Amino acid sequence: MGLTTIALVGNPNSGKTTLFNILTKSSQYVGNWPGVTVEKKEGRLRRGSTYNTDAVIVDLPGVYSLSPYSLEEVITRDYLINNRPDVILNIVDASNLERNLYLTTQLLEIGIPVVVALNMMDMVAKNKDILNADVLSAQLGCPVAEVSAVKGIGVVEAAKLALAQAKMAPPTPIKFNNAVEYALSQIEALVKKNSNTKKSARYYAIKLFERDKKIISNFSFSGIVRDKIEHIVKVCEAELDDDGESIITNQRYECITEIACTSLKKGHREVTMSDRIDSIATNKWLALPIFVLIMFVVYYVSIGSLGGFLTEWTSNTLFGTWLSGGVSGLLEAFEVAAWLQSLILDGIIGGVGAVLGFVPQMMILFFFLSVLEDCGYMARVAFIMDRIFKIFGLSGKSFIPLLISTGCGVPGIMASRTIESENERKMTVMVATFVPCSAKLPVIALITGSLFSKSAWWIAPSVYFLGIFAVALSGIILKKTHLFDNDTSPFIMELPKYQIPSLKSVMVHIWERSRAFIIKAGTVIFLACGIIWFLSSYGWDLKEAGQDGSMLADIGRMISPVFAPVGFGDWRAAVATLTGIAAKENVVGSLAVLLGHSADSSEMLFESVAGMFTPISAYAFLAFNMLCAPCIAAIAAIHREMVTIKWTLITISYQTLLAYAVSFLIYQLGSVIFLGAPVSIGTFTAILVLAFMLWLALRPDKRAQRVGIKL
Amino acid sequence: MASLHKVPIGKTVTVTKILGSGAIKRRIMDMGITKGTPVTIRKAAPLGDPLKISVRGYELSIRKADAKNILVE
Numbered sequence: 001m002g003l004t005t006i007a008l009v010g011n012p013n014s015g016k017t018t019l020f021n022i023l024t025k026s027s028q029y030v031g032n033w034p035g036v037t038v039e040k041k042e043g044r045l046r047r048g049s050t051y052n053t054d055a056v057i058v059d060l061p062g063v064y065s066l067s068p069y070s071l072e073e074v075i076t077r078d079y080l081i082n083n084r085p086d087v088i089l090n091i092v093d094a095s096n097l098e099r100n101l102y103l104t105t106q107l108l109e110i111g112i113p114v115v116v117a118l119n120m121m122d123m124v125a126k127n128k129d130i131l132n133a134d135v136l137s138a139q140l141g142c143p144v145a146e147v148s149a150v151k152g153i154g155v156v157e158a159a160k161l162a163l164a165q166a167k168m169a170p171p172t173p174i175k176f177n178n179a180v181e182y183a184l185s186q187i188e189a190l191v192k193k194n195s196n197t198k199k200s201a202r203y204y205a206i207k208l209f210e211r212d213k214k215i216i217s218n219f220s221f222s223g224i225v226r227d228k229i230e231h232i233v234k235v236c237e238a239e240l241d242d243d244g245e246s247i248i249t250n251q252r253y254e255c256i257t258e259i260a261c262t263s264l265k266k267g268h269r270e271v272t273m274s275d276r277i278d279s280i281a282t283n284k285w286l287a288l289p290i291f292v293l294i295m296f297v298v299y300y301v302s303i304g305s306l307g308g309f310l311t312e313w314t315s316n317t318l319f320g321t322w323l324s325g326g327v328s329g330l331l332e333a334f335e336v337a338a339w340l341q342s343l344i345l346d347g348i349i350g351g352v353g354a355v356l357g358f359v360p361q362m363m364i365l366f367f368f369l370s371v372l373e374d375c376g377y378m379a380r381v382a383f384i385m386d387r388i389f390k391i392f393g394l395s396g397k398s399f400i401p402l403l404i405s406t407g408c409g410v411p412g413i414m415a416s417r418t419i420e421s422e423n424e425r426k427m428t429v430m431v432a433t434f435v436p437c438s439a440k441l442p443v444i445a446l447i448t449g450s451l452f453s454k455s456a457w458w459i460a461p462s463v464y465f466l467g468i469f470a471v472a473l474s475g476i477i478l479k480k481t482h483l484f485d486n487d488t489s490p491f492i493m494e495l496p497k498y499q500i501p502s503l504k505s506v507m508v509h510i511w512e513r514s515r516a517f518i519i520k521a522g523t524v525i526f527l528a529c530g531i532i533w534f535l536s537s538y539g540w541d542l543k544e545a546g547q548d549g550s551m552l553a554d555i556g557r558m559i560s561p562v563f564a565p566v567g568f569g570d571w572r573a574a575v576a577t578l579t580g581i582a583a584k585e586n587v588v589g590s591l592a593v594l595l596g597h598s599a600d601s602s603e604m605l606f607e608s609v610a611g612m613f614t615p616i617s618a619y620a621f622l623a624f625n626m627l628c629a630p631c632i633a634a635i636a637a638i639h640r641e642m643v644t645i646k647w648t649l650i651t652i653s654y655q656t657l658l659a660y661a662v663s664f665l666i667y668q669l670g671s672v673i674f675l676g677a678p679v680s681i682g683t684f685t686a687i688l689v690l691a692f693m694l695w696l697a698l699r700p701d702k703r704a705q706r707v708g709i710k711l
Numbered sequence: 712m713a714s715l716h717k718v719p720i721g722k723t724v725t726v727t728k729i730l731g732s733g734a735i736k737r738r739i740m741d742m743g744i745t746k747g748t749p750v751t752i753r754k755a756a757p758l759g760d761p762l763k764i765s766v767r768g769y770e771l772s773i774r775k776a777d778a779k780n781i782l783v784e
């Protein structure tokens with residue numbers, strides 16, 4: 001006999017992942033579903049004397065329903081129908097019985113054995129409710145096991161029950177009222193007669209009754225059969241005065257209300273701890289101050305104090321001195337060729353080290369984020385901030401990614417994964433790197449020091465405002481484009497009860513998030529660093545060359561005319577911008593090398609840089625480097641979240657285009673206004689560009705008219 | 712009949728009809744807001760939107776724009 005496959009299905013926040021981690025322990029595999037960002041987790045059932053069967057556990061995305069409207073739901077139902085696991089282990093949050101059973105009623109009709117794992121029974125007891133698992137099992141027509149995922153109680157028994165049930169016949173689905181049952185039986189007969197679908201016929205009948213477009217397109221029915229089905233549905237709709245989809249949903253909840261009535265005895269509900277916390281955390285006056293305080297602490301510890309220290313230590317001491325020094329000594333001892341030494345030390349350790357330097361900072365951030373997420377506060381952040389972010393086509397959940405991006409864009413982009421709406425997630429990924437990250441600070445310092453007097457304290461803050469402005473402008477412009485006009489998913493979010501996060505789950509989160517980043521650093525970034533090192537160390541004749549004789553320098557000279565209209569046609573500025581793609585702090589290093597300084601001689605470097613620019617062109621240069629395509633590590637992160645090459649290209653092209661437009665405006669208009677430069681064709685072009693951008697931002701939003709509401 | 716977004720905070724009402732179609736309607740109903748279900752408006756977010764409501768024993772955040780589709784009495 002082959003492997004038994006157990007599919008883990010349940011609502012978000014039902015304790016599914018905790019259960020999965022207990023059942024699989026160490027041997028799990030995390031990957032993406034083909035073509036989408038939703039993670040696919042698979043693990044071997046932990047072997048022990050308790051099981052005598054080998055089994056694979058597949059952790060499906062947390063879903064509320066099997067509707068065709070969200071990615072996670074489509075993935076879940078397609079997996080169940082097409083891959084046909086041997087048994088479904090359905091995790092049900094017993095303290096939220098009705099909504100959780102809604103999914104159960106849908107799982108029961110697929111034609112695969114189902115076992116319900118009743119989680120969080122302790123919460124039921126706390127609410128002074130009494131839930132009778134045996135009565136529930138009898139009513140659902142499938143085995144029910146009580147578990148406590150957090151404490152690990154009953155989990156092994158539930159898995160055993162599932163393994164035993166895998167060999168049994170599938171359950172009898174929940175029955176709806178007579179009119180609906182009559183219609184469904186007719187459709188089911190038509191499906192069986194006119195297609196070779198033998199399994200899951202009731203599931204398909206219900207989907208056809210709901211007029212589920214994704215399912216209808218699976219069948220190649222003749223026109224007559226189609227008409228027959230449509231007629232059956234219409235008759236039933238007329239009788240019950242509702243549309244097919246709503247009839248089914250209503251029927252399910254009516255059955256559930258009945259089941260809950262008999263199996264669950266509601267006690268007198270008291271004000272819980274969770275209620276008390278929430279009355280403070282989302283209080284009209286206290287919510288925002290508390291939120292600011294928490295964010296300040298998270299930011300200060302992970303990016304400012306502890307995180308900043310660790311990053312510096314990792315980049316400078318660990319990679320810079322110890323590893324670099326150790327490897328350099330080794331290479332010299334073995335008399336390795338000079339070019340190879342340079343590749344390993346400058347290219348690989350220098351480049352990958354700069355990226356890996358952010359790992360400790362990220363892990364601290366992820367620690368805080370996991371704690372905030374697991375305890376339930378993150379949903380409240382979204383609740384509090386949604387009103388503001390909605391204006392820019394973002395969601396309340398976009399705040400966290402943007403905050404993290406002030407430290408490093410890579411974890412910022414990765415944090416966008418918690419945003420359910422695909423549009424808002426993509427939008428967040430597109431704008432996250434506009435916020436100046438810590439690697440951009442040296443560039444700001446260089447330009448400020450070189451071209452602006454010490455009294456110009458406002459330069460650095462203005463760059464942050466520029467970033468926030470770019471986020472807001474992009475949100476307003478992009479949400480009206482056709483790229484984002486397919487979103488119809490409403491912002492309806494569960495506000496889970498507050499709970500104390502489990503250390504284990506927090507650790508698993510940190511590890512999973514960091515791992516993805518480290519793997520990227522070891523592959524894509526590793527390769528990119530090697531290539532950039534090669535281009536900047538060799539000439540076209542493949543002989544070693546200084547920075548100004550290298551292939552990269554030639555490429556810089558070739559593209560520098562492109563930058564002339566935005567104020568930095570100097571090829572050295574162009575090359576510096578290019579090397580910024582490896583890591584933004586490279587802009588400073590490259591300028592220093594190209595201008596013939598060591599990076600330490602800042603006063604002289606300032607003078608040389610001052611000679612290259614006017615204050616206006618310097619600010620345009622700064623603006624371009626802040627907003628354009630981010631470093632290779634961030635591009636890799638964008639690609640990971642966007643999945644398709646198309647969306648990755650759209651993102652970095654949009655960012656570069658916006659950067660070019662903004663610096664063009666700054667240079668052309670700024671030179672005329674502040675430096676008294678003569679009005680030229682460039683000035684008029686700039687006015688046209690400005691007008692075009694204003695039009696993009698101010699034109700009416702077709703979507704807003706559809707779902708709009710005056711507030 | 713009134714829309715849910717106009718119901719005063721603290722009041723419990725019963726759902727009579729869900730307007731709209733497709734994803735929005737289905738999502739609202741999937742979360743348990745169906746005909747005949749009691750819904751309590753718990754509070755509004757500090758900036759006025761979204762709303763926090765409780766339904767079927769749990770809590771939900773819903774934008775006023777979406778709540779407009781829910782008719783109650």
